[in-house]
Amino acid sequence: MRIVLLGATSSIATAAARIWAAKGAAFHLVAKDPTELEAVAADLVARGGSVSGTRVFDFTDSAQHDTAMREAFAGPIPTDIVLVAHGWLPPASEEGGTPEAVRNCVDINFTSAASLLTHAAAHMERQGHGRIAVISSVAGDRGRASNYVYGSAKAGLTAFADGLRGRMLKANVSVTLLKPGYVDTPMTSAHKKGLLFISPARAGALIVRAIERRKDVAYVPWFWWWIMLVIRMIPESIFKKLKL
Amino acid sequence: MKDNLQSWGGVPAEPQVAKEITWRHLPLPETEGRFVLPRGLGRSYGDTCLNTGHLLLSTAAMDRFILLDEAKGTVRCEAGMSLDVLLQTIVPRGWFLPVLPGTRFVTVGGALAHDIHGKNHHRHGTFGCHVTKFELLRSDGSRLVCSSEENAGFFRATIGGMGLTGLVTWVEFRLLRITSSLIESEVTKFRSLDEFFQINADANRTWDYTVAWVDFTSGGANLGRGHYIAGRHAQTGPLEIHKPTKLSLPVSLPDWVLGSTSVKAFNTLYYHRQRPPVMQRSLPYAPFFFPLDALNHWNRMYGKRGFFQYQCVLPSGDDTRPAREIVRRIVQSGQGSFLAVIKTFGDVPSPGLLSFPRAGLTIALDFPNRGASTLQLFDELDAIVAGEGGCVYPAKDARMSPAHFQSFFPQWEEFSRWIDPGFSSSFWRRVTGSRKPQSSQS
Numbered sequence: 001m002r003i004v005l006l007g008a009t010s011s012i013a014t015a016a017a018r019i020w021a022a023k024g025a026a027f028h029l030v031a032k033d034p035t036e037l038e039a040v041a042a043d044l045v046a047r048g049g050s051v052s053g054t055r056v057f058d059f060t061d062s063a064q065h066d067t068a069m070r071e072a073f074a075g076p077i078p079t080d081i082v083l084v085a086h087g088w089l090p091p092a093s094e095e096g097g098t099p100e101a102v103r104n105c106v107d108i109n110f111t112s113a114a115s116l117l118t119h120a121a122a123h124m125e126r127q128g129h130g131r132i133a134v135i136s137s138v139a140g141d142r143g144r145a146s147n148y149v150y151g152s153a154k155a156g157l158t159a160f161a162d163g164l165r166g167r168m169l170k171a172n173v174s175v176t177l178l179k180p181g182y183v184d185t186p187m188t189s190a191h192k193k194g195l196l197f198i199s200p201a202r203a204g205a206l207i208v209r210a211i212e213r214r215k216d217v218a219y220v221p222w223f224w225w226w227i228m229l230v231i232r233m234i235p236e237s238i239f240k241k242l243k244l
Numbered sequence: 245m246k247d248n249l250q251s252w253g254g255v256p257a258e259p260q261v262a263k264e265i266t267w268r269h270l271p272l273p274e275t276e277g278r279f280v281l282p283r284g285l286g287r288s289y290g291d292t293c294l295n296t297g298h299l300l301l302s303t304a305a306m307d308r309f310i311l312l313d314e315a316k317g318t319v320r321c322e323a324g325m326s327l328d329v330l331l332q333t334i335v336p337r338g339w340f341l342p343v344l345p346g347t348r349f350v351t352v353g354g355a356l357a358h359d360i361h362g363k364n365h366h367r368h369g370t371f372g373c374h375v376t377k378f379e380l381l382r383s384d385g386s387r388l389v390c391s392s393e394e395n396a397g398f399f400r401a402t403i404g405g406m407g408l409t410g411l412v413t414w415v416e417f418r419l420l421r422i423t424s425s426l427i428e429s430e431v432t433k434f435r436s437l438d439e440f441f442q443i444n445a446d447a448n449r450t451w452d453y454t455v456a457w458v459d460f461t462s463g464g465a466n467l468g469r470g471h472y473i474a475g476r477h478a479q480t481g482p483l484e485i486h487k488p489t490k491l492s493l494p495v496s497l498p499d500w501v502l503g504s505t506s507v508k509a510f511n512t513l514y515y516h517r518q519r520p521p522v523m524q525r526s527l528p529y530a531p532f533f534f535p536l537d538a539l540n541h542w543n544r545m546y547g548k549r550g551f552f553q554y555q556c557v558l559p560s561g562d563d564t565r566p567a568r569e570i571v572r573r574i575v576q577s578g579q580g581s582f583l584a585v586i587k588t589f590g591d592v593p594s595p596g597l598l599s600f601p602r603a604g605l606t607i608a609l610d611f612p613n614r615g616a617s618t619l620q621l622f623d624e625l626d627a628i629v630a631g632e633g634g635c636v637y638p639a640k641d642a643r644m645s646p647a648h649f650q651s652f653f654p655q656w657e658e659f660s661r662w663i664d665p666g667f668s669s670s671f672w673r674r675v676t677g678s679r680k681p682q683s684s685q686s
Contacts, residue, residue: 011266011305022333035269039308046309046319047333186266186305200305 001025002052002079004072006116007059007086009036011185012135014043015204016083016211021049028053028072028079031086059086059112060104069119081211082120083133084113089150089187102149109153114160121164125171132168133176133211134161138219140179141228144244165216174214178207181224196227249300252543253289254550255613255642258670262300268308268322268413271385272666275299279668280383282407284324284351288358289553290642291670292406298668301411303353309333310414318376320416323353332485335529339419340477342374344533348486352415358639359404359599361589363453363475363533369592370601371417372403378415383666387413392595401662404596406638408672410664424481427453427532430474430524433515437468437568444472444588452476453532455587459515460571460580460609461508468571469515470586475532486530492540499547502581502612510582536583546612551581554622555608555637556629557589557601566632567605570625574609577621584609597659600637608640619643638671649675 003020007013008029017027021044029044031037034056041051055071057064073079088108090101117134124130139147140154158177165175182188182197203220210218219225234242249260262283263273272280281295283302294300303324310320314337319330327341328348334340344362345355354360359372368374377391380398388410390399402409430451434440440456447454451474458470500506536542543551558566567586574580584607591603611618626648629636635652636644650656656676663672 036267039267039269039310042310043308046312046321186264189264 001081002028002077004028004030004079004082004120006030006082006084007135009033009040010085010087010135011187011200012180012183012203012207013083013085014040015200016085016207017044017049017204018047018201019204019208020081021045021047024048024050026050026052026077028055030055030057030068030072032056032058059116060107062112062115065112065115065119069116069123073120073123078127079123079130081131081133082124083135083207083211084117084120085135086113087135087137087154087187089147092146105149106153106156109150110156110160113157117160117164121168121173124168124173127173129172131174131176131211131214132161132164133178133207135178135180135207136161138179138181138224138228142232142239145240146244162217174216176211176215177217178210178220179217179224179228180220181227183220249283249286249294249302251290251293251642252287253552253613253642254543254546254548255552256291256294256296256670257550258294258296260294260296260300261298262302264302264305265324265411266305268306268379272381272383272411273301275383275666280411280666281669282323282353282357282411284354285326285349287347287350287354289640290638291674292358292638292641293354294670295668296670303351303411306413307351314339317419317421318416319419320414321352322414323351323356323378323412325352326350327352327355331529334419335422335425335485336483338422338483340422340529342368342418342420343371346534347537348530348534349537352417353407353412356403356412356415357405357407359594359596359601360639361601363455363473363587365592365601366448366454366588366590367452367592368420369590370404370594370596370599372595372599373592375403375415375417375595378402379413380410381413382410383664398662400595400597401659402596404594404599405659405662406598406669406671408663408667408669410667422477422483424478425484425529426478426481426526427475427529428478428524428526429532430522431518432472432474432522433469433518434472435466435469437564437571440468440470440472440586441564447472447474448588448590450474455585457514458571458584458586459511460574460584461504461511461578461582462515463572463575467575468568471515471518478526481526484528486528486534489537489540491538493542493544496544496548497546499549499612502546504578507580507582514582546581546610549613549615551613552611552618552622552642553608553640554611554625555600555606555640556625556634557604557606557637558629558632558634559602559604560588560591561604566628566634567607570607570628573621573624573628577617579611579614579618579621581610581612597655597662598638598653600635600639602635604634608637638675641671644675646675646677 009031137154139151140158161177183203279298283300306322306324355371359370380388453475
């Protein structure tokens with residue numbers, strides 16, 4: 001099994017990769033921090049995986065997308081899974097504060113992901129098989145005053161993946177869209193932990209299962225489907241007044 | 245940010261604040277003038293994992309392997325790595341941990357910080373005996389690689405040093421070769437402590453793992469009865485990892501559930517569960533080493549008031565009277581619970597300056613928290629232990645007096661020279677009185 005991981009050092013991506021590593025997967029790892037990437041690679045090797053290649057780059061540097069993705073898909077062994085897991089949750093105080101912060105958030109969470117997915121889709125199409133997985137968020141299901149910038153970028157990513165799924169159907173490539181709720185990761189370290197939080201290990205296990213089953217959309221865990229159903233059903237006249 | 249963190253025993257119940265450590269290469273987080281204390285999975289029973297009014301550094305997310313070197317038979321991993329995950333990774337490859345405590349839900353950092361022991365102490369000593377090196381991150385930003393040759397003073401102080409000498413970022417230690425994940429075990433019933441000592445003398449020569457369960461609720465003719473449990477790694481069989489824990493106790497049970505009548509009834513049933521005097525069987529390692537891990541949150545059995553564990557060691561000697569006296573006092577008090585074990589430690593020296601294990605008989609059991617009467621009993625037991633030159637295990641403690649701690653561990657002042665000036669714990673402040681940690685020497 002050959003797997004390309006974008007945003008390999010995110011807690012959720014690492015948790016999923018650990019499960020694949022135990023089954024002997026070969027990884028191509030891409031992340032923005034070299035020290036973190038090295039630590040994750042060594043961990044996966046000790047757990048039974050192998051790392052055939054790594055690349056460090058800033059995901060918002062679109063000039064590097066083509067090279068990075070060519071490299072990720074190079075070699076004679078076809079790629080079974082591409083997991084796009086990079087993302088950035090701005091601190092609540094910065095969110096929507098300045099146009100620059102908004103652009104930055106959309107660049108990382110939507111623009112770079114959509115661009116990299118387009119590269120990946122082309123490679124997968126040529127292969128004629130494989131699985132694409134994208135980590136979006138329940139935040140993309142409805143814009144909320146507390147994190148609508150992040151939410152709108154993820155909403156864009158959700159729509160992008162939904163459309164890509166239809167296009168890739170003919171190429172025999174599945175596109176699994178993952179929508180985690182609250183996961184206890186460094187990204188949410190400033191949040192108070194409640195009952196709805198799950199561990200990265202559990203999120204990873206659910207993601208691996210959803211990709212294995214070629215699910216189209218998976219809420220992580222399932223109960224977020226119900227929560228978001230309720231959230232989406234609240235009339236806007238009331239919703240805009242809620243402190244969510 | 246994490247809150248509502250407690251110790252495993254739930255005593256003392258004091259609010260805690262923690263920051264998460266995720267990457268080993270980063271500096272320590274901003275502490276705003278507070279003392280910090282590393283914390284793994286919080287399985288210490290008392291306040292060695294608490295830092296009330298100050299800051300905990302949660303290491304559970306710093307849980308990566310660095311190198312599994314099968315040629316040398318060593319592993320190097322981050323301090324937040326749990327023994328649970330380690331076993332899942334190494335058992336299929338024919339390796340095992342050299343020392344295992346009664347639960348696999350502890351971190352490597354915690355195992356080092358308490359220099360933990362297991363059922364094979366008489367053969368292999370403590371966890372620290374198998375540690376080859378580790379990295380210590382101090383509050384001044386320095387990083388020290390410590391081994392018995394390099395920074396040997398910090399090596400000795402950090403093993404068993406309860407997290408006070410700095411943050412351990414990674415640990416390297418030796419693994420044990422196995423050819424099967426099964427354990428061959430033999431359980432022998434004994435009717436008295438005398439019988440225990442007879443069985444134990446032979447068993448420690450022939451078995452890798454030995455421990456005994458003792459009924460601490462029956463007196464008179466049944467005083468000191470129990471089951472002697474011995475085990476060794478099977479030579480042949482599969483290399484299978486343990487199954488994940490499925491059962492969980494979702495809420496605290498009301499206090500009467502573990503009242504003295506029900507506990508006494510349980511102990512009597514448990515003693516008679518095995519009919520023949522000796523029974524041999526082969527079983528997976530998890531039920532042998534971690535019977536309590538079959539139920540997540542089993543500590544909730546003891547209700548909202550929580551519980552204590554009392555563990556002491558009485559130095560070796562042919563005189564078994566002190567041990568008998570302790571058992572008699574506990575039985576008389578009617579407070580002991582059903583989770584009671586005894587074992588003899590061997591004479592492999594513990595490498596840590598403040599390590600608990602030493603040659604002799606160790607007794608460990610749980611006590612539901614009944615307030616003053618429970619604390620009174622512990623003080624009486626402490627006095628017996630102190631009189632015999634023994635000591636009480638800090639990892640299990642939430643109440644020993646400063647005077648007793650300082651007599652159990654007279655080397656505490658020497659140890660305090662190695663404490664990081666930015667580190668402290670609720671336990672340390674309690675047992676050293678009002679003294680603040682002194683500055684370290686390097």
